Amino acid sequence: MSVLPEWTHIGVRSVAAVAILFTMTRILGKKQISQLTFFEYITGIALGELAGFISTDLEAHFMHGVTAMLVWFLIPYTFEFLALKSKKLREWFEGTGTVFIKEGKVLEDNLKKERYTADELLEQLRTKNVFNLADVEFAILESSGDLSVLLKKENQPLTPKHLGVKTAPEQESQAVIIDGNIMDEPLATRGLSREWLQTELEKIGVTLENVFIGQVDTYGQLTVDLYDDMLQVPEPSQKRLLLATLKKCEADLALYGLATDSEQPKRLYERCMLQLENVIEQVTPLLKR
Structure with a gap:
């Protein structure tokens, strides 16, 4: 028999079991964590039980x-x-969704099939911020157990597309300051420099050491969260300043047009003013966000 004490054996076996379990979980993929099917749920429980068993049962090999x-x-x-290769196998192992609401009507037989009560359905709808059953056009219970809900057209939130407004594509905000330290790679991703960052911090009267997190958004605006929560930070003003500058240019063109008596320059100023007015109309929804 080994001269090592039992707690040492348990510690070594536990570390080995955790390493093995972690490796297996990584290979099986993130779906094992996020969206468990019935089969994956059983597998996860069994692997966890086995890991605990081999960690503490010193009599077992x-x-x-x-x-x-x-x-x-x-x-x-x-x-x-195999499921990646065959749709039938995928449906067999992972299951298929069950429609609970179709065309605004609850399918009671499907609720009974999944052993769902009316109260449980309403509870699941509330988790989706839906408090009125009449607002729902379609709802399906996914194989993962999550309820997917489609609201009726008139109850869906408005988007720029509904209003006929074109929006520019947005990029991920970059964290350029973390714990008072400048992150050079995210800063370079935005095409910015340390000097620009220091200038922006000076504009809002903040020192680098007082910044917990600083982010630059799609429009190049810097927003910061400070260690000192009592200190008020002004809102980013780059977009408002740009909109104000464009409107000032429009007013200047109108003024130049009125100030001249020559017809050719007057028509030129008016044409430029109309072009700038069209630009301002297009960018105003973006600059007011």
Whole structure:
């Protein structure tokens, strides 16, 4: 027998079990964590139980437990690979969604099939911020157990597309300051420099050391969260200043047109003013966001 104390054995076996379980979970993929099917749920429980078993049961052979974990790992891994090749196998192993509401009407038979009560359906709808059943056009219980809801057209939130407004594509905001330290890579991604960042911080009267998180958005505006929560930071004003500058240019063109008696320059000023007016109309929804 080994002269090592039992707690040392348990510690070593536990570390090995965690390493094996972590490796298997990484190979099986993120879906094991986010959207569990019935089969994946059973597999996850079994692997967890086996990991605990081989960690604490000193009478059992360690490799026997590892072999069992390997079998429980290979089965879902093989099934997932086969499911990628066959739609029928995918439906068999992962299941299919069940329609609960269609064309605004609740399908009671499908509720009974999934052993759902009316109260449980209303509860699931409330988790989607839907408090009136009459607002729902379509709802389906996914194989993961999540309820997907489509509101009726008149109850859906307005978007720029509904209003006929064209919007520019947005890029991910970049964290350029974290814990008072400048992040050079995100700053370079936006095509900005440390000097620009220092200038922006001076504009709002903030020191670098007082910034917990600083982000630059699509429009090049810097927003910061400070360690000192009592200090008020002014809102970014670049977009408002740009809109004001464009409107001032429009007014200047109108003034120049009125100030001249020559017809050719007057028509030129008027044409430029109309072009600028059209530009301002297009960019105003973006600059007022």
